[in-house]
Amino acid sequence: MSADFYKPMRLNEIDSSLQEEIKKVCDINVELCMECGKCTGGCSNAHIFDYTPRKIVQLVKLGAEKTLLSMDALWTCVSCQLCVDRCPSQINIPHIMDYIREKAHRQGVKTRRINVELFHDLMLNSIRKTGRVAEAPLMLNFNLRSRQYMKDAVLGGRMFLKGKLSPFSPVVKDIDHVRRLFKKIADNREG
Amino acid sequence: MDIAYFPGCSLHAMAHEYDTSTRLVCQRLGINLYEVPDWNCCGATAAHSLDHHLSVGLSSRNLALVKDMNLKQMTTPCAGCFNRLKTASVELKQNDDLTAEIEKLAGISLTGAKEVEVAHTLQVIMEAVGMEGIKEQVIKPLNGMKLAAYSGCLITRPRAIAQFDDPEQPVALDHLLQALGAQPVHWSHKAECCGGGFAASDTDIVVDLGGQVLEAARQAGAEAIVAACPMCQTNLDTRQRAIEDERGIKYNLPIVYFTQLMGLAFSYSPRQMGLNRLLTSPTTLLRSRGLS
Incomplete structure (x- = not known):
């Protein structure tokens, strides 16, 4: 955890631009946070987060964008939606997490959980190519790319015997439509 | 419909x-x-x-x-x-x-x-058919099978999107199982997360969260866990051995889809319902209730 987090806060150094940005883009008002901590109390993974949901909302208010973009919690949030449902102010924390993660990904901010990001990327690649996800080829590709060659080899054998691993990759007929969506989004980003 | x-x-x-x-x-x-x-x-x-x-x-x-x-x-x-x-x-x-x-x-x-x-x-089955409609179709009741109804996260959450059942104390799946003649257990983890999409990318998370779900079901005396999501089923079934190794407890809990149990109660065979495809075999449990 960053030591800076515990330094005394200088109010005249606080930047509210991130808070404004999240209000504008995501329609989420973090000012409604009462710091009750119910989000953290319900969080499935708070015990392994570097910053808990309540702190994340506070970091948004403090404009600590750098800390948020590089925090480990971005890549260990399971999106179980407990925090938003428990929040008395209905602050959509999972949406904030998605927004910041998307930003970190675009800016190429390094994460310790490279495998989580890699898996997402490979999955989206599969959808771009075929329109669907072929589970077994995706797993195999992931193990190769993450250099975990023997990962789940025994489990894979058991699943194969149960007919759970199909080697085929289904393809959407109108794949051009799906690819267009990917391309336009990529163009938009660059433009 | x-x-x-x-x-x-x-x-x-x-x-x-x-x-x-x-x-x-x-x-x-x-x-x-x-x-x-x-x-x-x-x-x-x-x-x-x-x-x-x-x-x-x-x-x-x-x-x-x-x-x-x-x-x-x-x-x-x-x-x-x-x-x-x-x-x-x-x-x-x-x-x-x-x-x-x-x-x-x-x-x-x-x-x-x-x-x-x-x-x-x-939701469609419970709203369009309901418990009474399901009961009418039951030919082979599940004979008091003790089941942990596992809704997981996303069927009921976030509440503003899902607009179905209670986000943390869901009851629809329990009611459905009751209609089939099973006995749903009272347990703490019916709407907790199994680790979702982290099955491959960060398996430790699934072993941790899935382990908590299996342990809660065991403590409540469940003989099987009933899922309504392929991710929940896959995580709890495929990672069960890893969870058992880590916790030093043999769970041996079959993770069954609710539709498979409905089919059994409607007198389809276990094979027609694909119950032979589960990694943790439900055969002993089914035999004990005269369903296999």
Whole structure:
């Protein structure tokens, strides 16, 4: 955890631009946070987060964008939606997490959980190519790319015997439509 | 009742038995499922984690396809797909600017897509048929089988999107199991997370969270866990050995889809319901109740 987090806060150094940005883009008002901590109390993974949901909302208010973009919690949030449902102010924390993660990904901010990001990327690649996800080829590709060659080899054998691993990759007929969506989004980003 | 059916990628692969059992059970209940032609992946965790527009865009194409079928309702048995499709549907309805952006990016009109209503198959069965209607079809009751009804996260959460059952104390699945003659146990983890999409990318998370779910079910005296999502089923079934190794406890808990149990109660054979495809075998349990 960053030591800076515990330094005394200088109010005249606080930047509210991130808070404004999240209000504008995501329609989420973090000012409604009462710091009750119910989000953290319900969080499935708070015990392994570097910053808990309540702190994340506070970091948004403090404009600590750098800390948020590089925090480990971005890549260990399971999106179980407990925090938003428990929040008395209905602050959509999972949406904030998605927004910041998307930003970190675009800016190429390094994460310790490279495998989580890699898996997402490979999955989206599969959808771009075929329109669907072929589970077994995706797993195999992931193990190769993450250099975990023997990962789940025994489990894979058991699943194969149960007919759970199909080697085929289904393809959407109108794949051009799906690819267009990917391309336009990529163009938009660059433009 | 005619309804568009979105199986999703898992039901065409690992969770094939969930697809087969859903189709047979719905047919018996008079719910006619029409598979959305040429559907694409909902984008799952990957899309919403990395790109909001992509996530909404992928689901929007599916919603538009339903409109082309002249149907107004779509159902999916996958809690993950349900969450993505319904989130997109709600966002399109509420946000005209976003709709216009997605129309431009995807190159399709979403006017019709906005009218499509999305529901998880559990919701459709409970609302269109209900407990009494299910009871009428039961030929072989489950004889007091002690089951942990596991709703997981996304069938009922977030409440503003799912608009079904209670987000943390769901009861629909328990009621359904009661109608089949089973005895749902009272337990603490019916709406906790199994680790979701981290099965491959960060297995430790699934072993940790899934382990808590298995332990809670064991403590409540459940003989099996009943899932309504291919991710929940796969995580708890395929990681069960790793969880047992870590915790030093032998759980041996079959993780069964609710539709498989419905099919059994409607007198389909265990093989027809694909119960032989589960890694943790339910055979001993089924024999003990005269169902195999």
